[in-house]
Amino acid sequence: MKSLAYSVLLFVSLSSSCWAQISTADQLDQQGLAATCANCHGTNGKGVPNASIPLISQLSSEELLAQLLAYKSGTRSGTLMPQLTKGYTDAQLESIANQLGQKP
């Protein structure tokens, strides 16, 4: 019984990161690209709560992409994000938004 409880716990903790399974080179490249955001926004977009950096995990892919593009074009202001988004191509920002955003 004990070991079952443990394995359930383990499963919960491993799966709590909601990490998508990677089964192609393309998926790996996309996860790698999205992981460049994790230093500030948390592993797989799940940031530390109350750490003052805006949490992005509740946003949909569409919302994320809209905000990333707004930072890049300058219609949304900020400290770092306008500077960082300008370094990524639109296609890269779209891929990141698809990886980190909530799918409906």
Next chain:
Amino acid sequence: MNNSRRHFLAHSAAGLSLLGGFSSFAQASLGKAQILVIGGGFGGATAAKYLRLFSNNTANVILIEPNASFLSCPMSNFVVAGMRTMADITSPYEGLTKHHGIKLIRDSVSAIDPDKKTVKLSSGSVLSYDKVVLSPGISLMMNSIEGLAKANQAGVTLQAWKAGPETLMLYKQLAAMRDGGVFAISIPEAPYRCPPGPYERASLVANYLKQHKPKSKVLILDANQDITSKGALFKKAWAEQYSGLIEYFPSHNVAGVDAKTKTLRFEVQDDVRADVLNVLPAMSAGEIAIKTGLANANGRWVNVDFLNFEATAAKDIHVLGDAIQTAPLMPKSGHMANQHAKVAAAAIIAQLNDWPINPAPVVNNTCYSFVNEHAAVHVASVHQYDAQAKTFKSVPGAGGLSSESSNTEASYAWGWAHNIWADTLA
């Protein structure tokens, strides 16, 4: 016991594959390959975690690190300035073992044999590997300054540039200093670990002195011709907040230390005496990288293939973080080491899966510095891989500096610290 006997008797923690009579040179498949990550700092710990994440938790990853917990250099200047404790910059390694199934060996690597593909630990154990990820950080070239090795051993000078006991010792020296005393920090020629780090330290020490010992002075003795990072922002803060307290001296290259009189000698200028001496000598890749023959950039830094961070001097040894000869405009930072780790981890998993390696990786850097306890500034950059030049190039028009220091940036800086610690370790 002689070395070969110790080698013969080698044993290791349960469940690790031991050195057999031979090692295979064919590419092992993902599930079978043994990946040794050496060094659990920003680069190594992140690599270990992402090797597991990118392989759907199937990669066989062993992390070798002598320290019981992770000690963060970022935010360590707050400890030096008495505003935070060591506990605030310490994180456990437990997350990596518990949440990510990484095997942890608390030991240090004494030798790597790239031909036999083995790694020897200080305890005497020998492990074989298919892949090594090496992120040993820096070593401080104590012999580059006459008298420094001895002075530092005696605790007369301190470096505190690797977070650890010296971080707290430096604070204790500062706390014991008389009001009206002199704190001197010397900076080696770039490249060194964390370009803005010494200027942030000077600012926070000045912040402490202003409150507790206002007659004192901070001298910044910089071997470089000017401030190497965020120059205008630091100068503005010093003029506005620490006028008469901080004095900045460019092109001051320390040549010698007299421990008895606490005096620094320079190549050109007059001697400087101080009460607390924080001497940062020139730096190079961590000792194990040099010993293994990987440091083929001036004998100091490791050249790597930027697509997978494999050392150009040895196959299947991937080197990250401060130890490498960085791409142009790429700083030696913890943020950068974390980003290197993800590129390397993805490339290693691709290789072991027999997939093509991502031909166009991208990395970014963000680095915050505090100018006082409550205000910070940042510098940011994005680096895209350039296939023709075979290096990362920072994207023109992207990145940049803060327009001014602010409390908002200070709260983001702490947010960054908590998030990168979690991304690296939890």
